[in-house]
Amino acid sequence: MSTLDSKIPQGSLTEKWKKQCFDYKLVNPANKRKFDIIVIGSGLAGSSSAASLAELGYNVTVFTHNDSPRRAHSIAAQGGINASKNYQNDNDNVHRLFYDTIKGGDFRAREANVYRLAEISEKIIDQCVAQGVPFAREYGGLLDNRSFGGAQVSRTFYAKGQTGQQLLLGAYGALNRQIQKKKVKVYSYHEMLDLVLVEGRAVGVVVRNLLNGEIKSYSAHAVIMASGGYSNIFYLSTNAKNCNATAIWRAYKKGAYFANPCFTQIHPTCIPASGSYQSKLTLMSESLRNDGRVWVPKQKKDPRKPSEIPDNERDYFLERKYPSFGNLVPRDVAARNIKEMCDEGYGVGKTGLAVYMDFQDALKRLGEEEVESRYGNLFEMYEMITGDDPYVTPMMIYPAAHYTMGGLWVDYNLMSNIEGLFVLGEANFSDHGANRLGASALMQGLADGYFVIPYSIGDYLSQMAKTSKSGFKKPPADSPEFKKAEKEIHESIEKLISRKGQKSPDEIHRELGVIMRDYVGMARNAVGLKKAINEIKSLKDEFADNLRVFQSGESLNESLEKAGRLSDFLELAELMAEDALQRNESCGGHFRTEYQTPEGEALRNDKKFSYVAAWEYTGPKKKPKLNMEKLTFTDIKPSTRSYK
Amino acid sequence: MSYQIKNYKNSLRWLTDAVSLSTGKKYLMGFTGFFLIMFLMVHLFGNMLLLKHDGGLAFNAYSKSLLTNVLIRVIEIFLFAGFILHIIFGITVSIQNKNARGKQYAVKSNITSSFFSRHMIETGSFILIFLLIHLKTFFYAHRIMDSNLTMYESVVMAFQNIYYTGFYVFIMILLSFHLMHGFQSAFQSFGLNHNKYSPLIKIIGLFYAVVVPGLFALIPFYIYMEKITLQ
Amino acid sequence: MxxxxxxxxxxxxxxxxxxxxxxxxxxxxxxxxxxxxxxxxxxxxxxxxxxxxxxxxxxxxxxxxxxxxxxxxxxxxxxxxxxxxxxxxxxxxxxxxxxxxxxxxxxxxxxxxxDLVVDRSAFDRILQAGGYISVNTGGVPDANSILIGKHIADEAFVAASCIGCGACVAACPNASANLFVSAKISHLALLPQGQPEKHHRVESILKAMDKEGFGNCSNAGACEYECPKGITLKNIAKLNREYFEAVFSASLEEHPTHAHHGKGDESMHVGH
The missing domain is CATH 3.10.20.30 (Beta-grasp domain)
Incomplete structure (x- = not known):
């Protein structure tokens, strides 16, 4: 195990970012247009970085697998975006946001990064408002805030239930402006399939045009990856269908370290799967737990309708186990308990993988009108999907994978261990530790894209121009390194197409999803993880021998896209299990059943596991190497979470 | 946004440019349409004189004044311009719209928009045919050819032809359809759509679309009935 | 079943x-x-x-x-x-x-x-022509220095909630993109941040829209009927007003070039 240099600047926490900004070398304005930068992904981090860099004068090329940059999955974020503006005069400040985020991440995030994030948060709101993002307002015209889990202040800015959509449209507008100015070129329907290194630096990518199957190389002076998270590894998740890990996984296989892959966030209140055909899960807002009571029948497989089960035959298990927080325990605790009840056979619904969330008490207490004003649109959405009316019959909910805190390892400057490869947003691992707080994902994506990368990439480029042999010149896209990568991609696609097995990519992916949910999901243990690793291995074999895709690479072929992404998910799954297995503690979203307090709470082991696990690829069929970055806490003393 | 500045000084190019864009055309359609709607009302007031039981005295005097008044002559130019612009733009816009769809849907839904709004070009085309006949019978005969009949006699003669009357009534129904959409649509094109006033505009529009063509259509009936009672 | x-x-x-x-x-x-x-x-x-x-x-x-x-x-x-x-x-x-x-x-x-996949990049090109507020990253005022009444903010939000799916074009008897365009025009014209560029924006965007070959709006209302996000014809009325204002009240110097095909801003077609 080697240690990693996170390049955290010296000085006190509050001075680090200021000092670092001053220390960054600058690129002369006239020289900026000599640099080309590739951005993978067009979500919040991708669009904001592409637009900001183009504004500075760099030439930016963006690749997205969607048909338009505006469709990236950032749009689906509902709740809001945090910022320590203290507009509500409730004694919020940068340090408090920093503290909440570190604590919420169960002390597995880097202090310096999180502090910077909290500092930048205020500028994000200013920027978005200037772009015309229609945040919610109070009657007097000032910005409105709401409160969110894990914080005692109101610091979340929101635009109804569409905050992500509105923020992305703001960044997309900024991007469009640069497209119009010809400073950005967007390639839609393009999927990145490989990262190309020359002299150890990231200098380009190989992409596949999804519309005609064309494989093409693009070179640049630096590559930014903002390709999002990998929750879709669970098959059923709240992610969009096309979210995938391919970009980051292929970078991993080119030497980029993958950090904390096992840190995933499971959202407790999603609409459960209704059958084997289920394609994705829809999240129901966490706010429902304010008035909804979660329960299961005391009798296993009770055949009665929920309304016919009397109160004394119901088990309100969250209220029973956590008398003081009740139904409002944090996401991970709620999710784990729901899963436990279902595993013990108390689950309800067709699949047995659901629990009730009941609003009858709230309806009696508040009246239908008040309940409607609070949750009307959510109830409607629920009825649209399930056909059940939550005013009459309790909702059914089950947890679903939602966000991945893990991702490619980056240093303080957001550069991975590969020179010239920068990773932003959910694709990196940096700021959320073992658990992300609500409304923090949007904040991180935009902080990285608008305010960190425009400075830090300049430092890299100016140094590179001086130190590398080629200076300002980038390698041409037909240099041997690119040709080799293209050839490998052609071969791997040929291989996928030529397999004439019996199982579709979706069928295999579903099986992978079940393995991941059962053993690498909300609660894990060594026995299960080892089992998972074996099962993933045999699923990989099945993928190799028994895959069936539609045999054409020349036009839109979703089964081929899915197969390519699935091959990466299968490999990543194994790494997730390995990572979960080596982390012999429970923290945040990572709950190892062997490591819990007598009360069933997560038992962290700061002495042994206060590090970032950064995995290094060593070759096919070889065990990856574990590198460690030690986490030190100078400003905050790690403490234990308790919600009893 | 591209900020090259076009020098429009000392020219009206800004105006022709403005109507070259689709929203400009829409304005023009709404503007000419509304102008024609107003004309209809004036025309109707004149026609109502036919209902006066005086053997056409008042109507003839009125139509004579139309032929001789200079002011009317000036307005006439605007009226023709209004018709011609409305027709030309109506036809070009419809052709563009047809082309914009490309391949037609195999299944069409007719609940998403009103029947009237979808068939403006059809109702308009019939009205145009009628207009040409109407112009030939009255405008051409009296204004250009100086017919030796009085206007009242021309009207009575025309309406005694059952085919002409039938066609006339048919056209008034189509005119009603055209106005059902046209009236409120003109306001929408001007940007006048507001929770407070739009319901009123809609009601007035429906009222207008029924009453004005209705009264127009009533006249041949009246004349016909008068003829029968006189016999 | x-x-x-x-x-x-x-x-x-x-x-x-x-x-x-x-x-x-x-x-x-x-x-x-x-x-x-x-x-x-x-x-x-x-x-x-x-x-x-x-x-x-x-x-x-x-x-x-x-x-x-x-x-x-x-x-x-x-x-x-x-x-x-x-x-x-x-x-x-x-x-x-x-x-x-x-x-x-x-x-x-x-x-x-x-099959059922269509190319909607025309929407992107329309917005590239001006569907934004021209601010660079950084150097912007404090968010609360711009006061926006709640009803204005709410109205702007509703207009901004367009997801660019294209159902309006699909449903329109004329395949017009007016509802899509008007949603963006409305969103930005309602907000104080959108005022400085409003005249340019509406002309520039409409020109880009026409260039893509969409049909003309005939106020049929099918777009409003089918819009999954409830965007109404009021936005198109607003677009019409904004255009009227741009044509008649903007100073002669303020007009961007348009409708002079062949010269002027050919930078409209960028992207894809």
Whole structure:
């Protein structure tokens, strides 16, 4: 195990970012247009970085697998975006946001990064408002805030239930402006399939045009990856269908370290799967737990309708186990308990993988009108999907994978261990530790894209121009390194197409999803993880021998896209299990059943596991190497979470 | 946004440019349409004189004044311009719209928009045919050819032809359809759509679309009935 | 439930199937709780196993927000229910039909890429022409220094909630993009931040819209009827007002060039 240099600047926490900004070398304005930068992904981090860099004068090329940059999955974020503006005069400040985020991440995030994030948060709101993002307002015209889990202040800015959509449209507008100015070129329907290194630096990518199957190389002076998270590894998740890990996984296989892959966030209140055909899960807002009571029948497989089960035959298990927080325990605790009840056979619904969330008490207490004003649109959405009316019959909910805190390892400057490869947003691992707080994902994506990368990439480029042999010149896209990568991609696609097995990519992916949910999901243990690793291995074999895709690479072929992404998910799954297995503690979203307090709470082991696990690829069929970055806490003393 | 500045000084190019864009055309359609709607009302007031039981005295005097008044002559130019612009733009816009769809849907839904709004070009085309006949019978005969009949006699003669009357009534129904959409649509094109006033505009529009063509259509009936009672 | 599907199949421009035609499929084991897109998934799995080419359709978030999905089902954009996208439609909502005719959005400006997938990059190009406020990153005032009344903010939000799915164009008898364009114009014209550029914006965007070959708005209202996000004709009225203001009240120097084809700003077609 080697240690990693996170390049955290010296000085006190509050001075680090200021000092670092001053220390960054600058690129002369006239020289900026000599640099080309590739951005993978067009979500919040991708669009904001592409637009900001183009504004500075760099030439930016963006690749997205969607048909338009505006469709990236950032749009689906509902709740809001945090910022320590203290507009509500409730004694919020940068340090408090920093503290909440570190604590919420169960002390597995880097202090310096999180502090910077909290500092930048205020500028994000200013920027978005200037772009015309229609945040919610109070009657007097000032910005409105709401409160969110894990914080005692109101610091979340929101635009109804569409905050992500509105923020992305703001960044997309900024991007469009640069497209119009010809400073950005967007390639839609393009999927990145490989990262190309020359002299150890990231200098380009190989992409596949999804519309005609064309494989093409693009070179640049630096590559930014903002390709999002990998929750879709669970098959059923709240992610969009096309979210995938391919970009980051292929970078991993080119030497980029993958950090904390096992840190995933499971959202407790999603609409459960209704059958084997289920394609994705829809999240129901966490706010429902304010008035909804979660329960299961005391009798296993009770055949009665929920309304016919009397109160004394119901088990309100969250209220029973956590008398003081009740139904409002944090996401991970709620999710784990729901899963436990279902595993013990108390689950309800067709699949047995659901629990009730009941609003009858709230309806009696508040009246239908008040309940409607609070949750009307959510109830409607629920009825649209399930056909059940939550005013009459309790909702059914089950947890679903939602966000991945893990991702490619980056240093303080957001550069991975590969020179010239920068990773932003959910694709990196940096700021959320073992658990992300609500409304923090949007904040991180935009902080990285608008305010960190425009400075830090300049430092890299100016140094590179001086130190590398080629200076300002980038390698041409037909240099041997690119040709080799293209050839490998052609071969791997040929291989996928030529397999004439019996199982579709979706069928295999579903099986992978079940393995991941059962053993690498909300609660894990060594026995299960080892089992998972074996099962993933045999699923990989099945993928190799028994895959069936539609045999054409020349036009839109979703089964081929899915197969390519699935091959990466299968490999990543194994790494997730390995990572979960080596982390012999429970923290945040990572709950190892062997490591819990007598009360069933997560038992962290700061002495042994206060590090970032950064995995290094060593070759096919070889065990990856574990590198460690030690986490030190100078400003905050790690403490234990308790919600009893 | 591209900020090259076009020098429009000392020219009206800004105006022709403005109507070259689709929203400009829409304005023009709404503007000419509304102008024609107003004309209809004036025309109707004149026609109502036919209902006066005086053997056409008042109507003839009125139509004579139309032929001789200079002011009317000036307005006439605007009226023709209004018709011609409305027709030309109506036809070009419809052709563009047809082309914009490309391949037609195999299944069409007719609940998403009103029947009237979808068939403006059809109702308009019939009205145009009628207009040409109407112009030939009255405008051409009296204004250009100086017919030796009085206007009242021309009207009575025309309406005694059952085919002409039938066609006339048919056209008034189509005119009603055209106005059902046209009236409120003109306001929408001007940007006048507001929770407070739009319901009123809609009601007035429906009222207008029924009453004005209705009264127009009533006249041949009246004349016909008068003829029968006189016999 | 049993269902017969008549699906439009069309290959790329170069392929043999470039003309396109309907193909009929029968599915027997369809659950009411399936979403419409899950039903298409089932069909595609079946086709894949039988060695036929699966049906290409656009989809991504499957919760009604990304704007990727959209097909015309029995003549209705996003299917027979109001206020939802195709992905939110469930088979229990389609119980009364035994046959579903599924077609792509049809508009010259949205050429078919394959089967039910159409190219909506025209929307991107329209917004590139001015669907934004021209501010660089950094150097902006404090967020609360711009006061915006709650009702204005709410109205701007509703206009901004357009997801760019293209149902308005698909439903419009004229394949007009006015509702889409008006949503963006309205959103930005309502806000104080959008004022400095409003005259340029409306002219620039309308010019870009016309250039893409969309039809003219005839105030039929089908767009409003089918919009999954409830964007109303009031936005088009606002667009008309904004254009009127730009034409008649902007100073002569303020007009951007437009309508002089061949010269002026040819930078409109960038991207893809």
């Amino acid at each position: 049993e269902i017969t599907l008549k699906i439009w199949r069309q290959g790329s421009q170069e392929s043999k199937k470039a003309k396109g035609a309907f193909e009929t499929y029968k599915l027997n084991d369809i659950q009411e709780d399936m979403s419409f897109l899950e039903m298409l998934d089932v069909l595609n799995e079946k086709l894949l196993h039988e060695g036929f080419e699966p049906v290409a359709f656009s989809h991504d978030c499957r919760e009604g927000i990304c704007g990727s999905c959209g097909v015309v089902i029995n003549g209705r954009a996003h299917g027979p229910l109001k206020g939802i996208t195709t992905c939110q439609l469930h088979m229990r909502h389609l119980k009364k039909f035994t046959t579903l005719v599924i077609e792509p959005w049809r508009a010259k400006a949205f050429p078919v890429i394959k």
